[in-house]
Amino acid sequence: MEDSAAVAGLLWDEWLPVGVRRLIAGVLPAGEVDGRRLVVWLAGVHDIGKATPAFACQVEQLADVMRAQGLEMRSGRAMGPDRRLAPHGLAGQVLLGEWLQERQGWAARQTGQFTVAVGGHHGVSPESGQIKALYDHEELLRTPGGSSAVWRQVQTELLDACADVFGVRDRLGSWQAVKLPQPVQVLLTALVIVSDWIASNPDLFPYFPQAAACDGKERLAAAWRGLDLPPAWRAVEPVGDVQEWFASRFGFAPGAQVRPVQEAAVGLAREMDAPGLMVIEAPMGEGKTEAALAVAEVFAARSGAGGVFFALPTMATGNAMFPRLLEWLQQLPDEGGGRHSVHLAHSKAALNETFAGLLAEGGRVAAVDVDAAVPMARGVQEAAGFAGAELVAHAWLRGRKKAMLASFVAGTVDQLLFAGLKSRHLALRHLAVAGKVVVIDEAHAYDTYMSVYLDRVLAWLGAYRVPVVVLSATLPAARRWQLVEAYAGMPGTEPESVAGEVAYPLLTAVAPGGRPVVRQPAASARGTDVRVERLADGLDVLADRLETELADGGCVLVVRNTVKRVLETARVLRERFGEQDVTVAHSCFVDVDRAAKDSDLLRRFGPPGRATGRPGGRHIVVASQVAEQSLDVDFDLLVSDLCPVDLLLQRMGRLHRHQRGEGQAQRPVRLRTARCLLAGADWDTPVPVAVRGSVAVYGAYALLRSAAVLLPHLDGQPVRLPADISPLVQGAYGLAPVGPQEWAPALEEARERFEQHRADQAERAAVFRLGDVGRAGRPLFGWVAAGVGDADDTRAGRAQVRDSRESLEVVVVQRRADGTLATLPWLDADSKGRRRSGLDLPREQIPASFTARTAASCGLRLPIQFSYAETMDRAIAELEQLHVQAWQHKDSPWLAGQLILALDEDCQTQLAGFALRYSPLDGLEVTRV
Structure with missing residues (x-):
């Protein structure tokens, strides 16, 4: 309890972005003082549910010690399956609610918005039915009979002590009237989760410190030094001439001038009453990326955002953006100690040499991430070109669920859309985006299915007051309006001012809950x-x-x-x-x-x-x-x-x-x-x-x-x-008739099919989509009920937020005539001159790390023919025949769990009734046998 609370205090003081602290503090009577105390207290009490018979009975030897003190309980076997009705998160939520009512005089309806952070600290907030079921089995909370009073006394003593030690005893009365907005409840839950995970790390907080170990403060200081989390970015708004600012950030060539769109975007960002959503529509090659990063600096300085997430449509675009993001970071003023945590967010990020170099540099941190999905690679820092940069791919921030908490992230838009998918530990994804400026590139590239998720995410981002920059060269006006409406939630606002605008280039901006503002910068002279x-x-x-x-x-x-x-x-x-x-x-x-x-x-x-x-x-x-x-x-x-x-x-x-x-x-x-x-x-x-x-x-x-x-x-x-871009796009995506009269019947028939398809997409996407932001004070009970479980950047995870069939990914190797396996024979040497072609892949032992990484870099997503159920099942069954047990070892993360596609010496094979042929000139060709 003390460790978790202490970590929460340090996270608040040292790591949490200013904007997130403001959002939490803004609804509490004493502002930041209350915000910090609330976070520390919730982290401290989050495991109170372990002080119950349902939890304590699990280790009989320890349960006997408790029984000797009057805490009677049945054995776990005697309790039977009913124990599952009292997971310790839910039990803790119930116990804390009872304590607030009985010891502090709170109304029952007021407690849930606070206690849900305890109930949801394992990733899923309890549902109302689960809460009722636990109340119907009170013996799981306190053993009936004479021991019941002893259990209640111990639980009350612990919660009383927490109220005193964590400084909330005299604040609880003033919090009774507070109605916590649901976004604040999410952030509190996420902070409890992060505090719990850090405090539960035995490398940082040993279970059995030696007798001469340091006191609590020294123990905490040592753990924090070992964790070594880079602080949140504290942006300083640039002042003065935009030309000089852009030249200092983006390395303008001699004589290059800032473009009108870029200057207008910065001007509009400075004019806005509060940071919000800005849509930048401009031609290809007009410097929208640079404009977005400049606007992000202004927005971050004014909102207290602690980083930037750049969301792109594909892995390739994410890889292309990552070094540009790092170059920009290196030119920022040295605020917050000059160290920034960075992340490349897609499923094959570890194969990116720039990111791999940063992973190797970040590996010095003491914390161990048992959830890590990204293998560490070493020795390419200098080759990546960032040897002197204070940019850290932090060890503790690796893994499927924590990586997005890094301050600066470039990655696929899926990572953003996951924030709209009901899934386990969703609160962590919301904490990750709530502390950043979010940039959404190529906004026109997302279909109706993806847009259902994107619009819901924008609604939550607006509720968090997260600044967002949307980039597009060719955005239909109706879609522009949908983005603005989703973010700002403007009931009664006429859309004509936004949806009817056909000027180009075009800037549209709106603050959360505000009204949109439109600017029409001049196009550059290029055409x-x-x-x-x-x-x-x-x-x-x-x-x-x-x-x-x-x-x-x-x-x-x-x-x-x-x-x-x-x-x-x-x-x-x-x-x-x-x-x-x-x-x-x-x-x-x-x-x-x-x-x-x-x-x-x-x-x-x-x-x-x-x-x-x-x-x-x-x-x-x-x-x-x-x-x-x-x-x-x-x-x-x-x-x-x-x-x-x-x-x-x-x-x-x-x-x-x-x-x-x-x-x-x-x-x-x-x-x-x-x-x-x-x-x-x-x-x-x-x-x-x-x-x-x-x-x-x-x-x-x-x-x-x-x-x-x-x-x-x-x-x-x-x-x-660029003059015709907007008229063409608005004409093609508008509702007005187009084309000759004789085309009308064909267009109408096609429109009906299109509308049916779009409605089907929206209906299917809504199945697992997160609900809208609820009213303040309403607890997040059942927030992610009927969800998808864990949402990972896997082929199954991506299929949830994209209207695509689950794709099949393989690692391609070559099978020689003698049956041995090797890496593909045409691969070039790596950046250090090391040979990668034709390396032996032994089946009886773990391949060398470099060899395994080389093989993993030959991943291939099979085409749509292999995405249909029967074909996919048959393909997986055939691929699993080449199962190399030695490669499944935890020390071989590059190949463990991968499906291996072995080509013969002519680079051909057969799979699930198809003939496959591969060449470095033409890629994969698939024909039916």
Whole structure:
């Protein structure tokens, strides 16, 4: 009890962000003094439920000692299954409630909002039915008969002592009238959990200190030194010239100027009465990331936020953002001691070399995380380029449930959506986001299913007064309004001011409970006119056209909507242009090859001055949607399948992205005008018909409306970027009729299917979605009832917050002719020059750590064919036949529990009725046997 309470006090003083302390203190009569006392007291009493027969009977030897003192109890066996009705968290909640009523004179209805922090300290707040069931079995709390009074006396003595020792005796009377908002109840629960976990760590608080051990204060000080948690960030709002501020943070090249959108975003953040939600809509390449980080500094300084969470749509975008976040952190003023805890939040973060280097540096901390899911890697700190930085991937903050408590996090949006999923230890996720500025990138990329979770999370973030920055290049106006409404909760506010706004670029801001403010910054001087042409959907047609277009050389990006079309297209183009002039990029590469692909694309097609290998002749990149985001690549010509118009505009952002000479003079003459050839549809029918794969991915309605708003541009009018972005997006996603009259029946039929699909998504997503914020004073009983259990960043966990089937992930190795296993034969050396290809993977012993990590870096998510129930079950059964017992050891975390897919020496195999072929050039190809 003393350890937990003492830890809670230090967490309040040293670690908890100012904004979280303000939120708790703001509802209590004596403010911060009451806030600290309440947190310390709840942490101190949280295990009072262990002073019950139902708990104490578990160890007969110790129970006998208690019986000798008059605390009679039956044995655990004699109690039978009824013991399960009294888990010690629930028992503690009931005992504390009784004490508040009987000893402090509280009304029964007032106690639950405080005691729920005790009842929920194991991750799930009790439900009303559980509370009633325990009251019906009072013998679990106090053995009936003469011993009952002894039990009650001991329980009362402990709670009386806690009230005195933790300084709340004279405060409880004034707290009777308080109505704790539900967000405050969540934060109190989370702080009790964190305090309990730290105080329960025997490396920090030994069970049996030696006789000469230090006193309580020294014991606590030693534990806190061993834990060595970096303090919360204390942002200082920059003052003065925005140009100088941006140059100091983001390393502007000589002569570079802050863009109008960036300056306007900072200005609006400074003007707001209180930090809240800001939606930044601006073209690709306008520096929205830098604007978001700058706004985050202003918001953090004014709100007391202690960090930033940057949420991105994919692991690839998360990996790309992580070093940018670290670079920005290194330029911040040295506040709070200059040490910051950082985290890369996705399931394969430990394979990221930058993050692995920080993990190795953070490994010096004494605490041991038994829940750790992220293996430690060592020896790559210098290679990661952050050897001198005070950025710590802290040992205690590793693991599935604690990692998001780090101050600065880049990761997938799933980690944010999990805050809206009823799951065990949800309070910890809420504590993690409640103390940060949250940045949501690529907001247009989230479908209805994900948006159901995102909107509920935004409602809670608004209740926590968490500042949020939403970034999008192409956001439908109706979706903008939904985001603002979800966050601010504005009953009676007319949406026209937000949803009807079509200006571009556009800033929209609102404080929690406030009214929205709209700003229309000027666009930067940069702009591109893109001519869009129909292209018949034939591979020979495409090859012929590219032969003409590339007569004088040039770099072309061909974007297909399915991996199957990527591979079919690449095969034909290689026959025509040669293998060396065609590159393939899609999602079905093993992780290490995918990362190498991204690096290679940036090296060859990145910005002038940074890309060193741009082809001097002709080259064609055939890619799936992986080319839409995160990669700063620049091509002379774009060929795209028909897709939703916002995604087409993203693809156009890879066309003439940078200036290459005066008037693009460094590009081939034929390609100095930006052009997009639109394929993937039959354009000769009365109503265009998209290819089957595209319809399966996007639906006919979005494709038809996209084609309809593009008609004027297909008939000669160029798409002006950025001026036409908003009109095209609002037209495609609005409710007004579009397209010729003869398209109307097809559009209406497609709309009905789309609406049905969207309603189905919303209904399915709502099953496990967290409830809305309840009224102040209402206890969080049953807060996560009927939830999903633990919400982890696993294939099953991600499937809960994304409308996707559970995917199957494997580690790909090679089986040699003699039956031995090895890492893939084409892998390049690592950053230290160590060979990674063809390393032996012995089955009779644990592989060396470097070898195991190399194998794990070849993870692959199998395509959708393996996500259907029967096929998945069959595939898992076949994969489990290659079960290497030696690899399941706790000292081999890289391969333990992984499904291993072994390719033969020709890189082929069969699985669940499909033939699989893999190559580092084309990735995975799957055909039915």
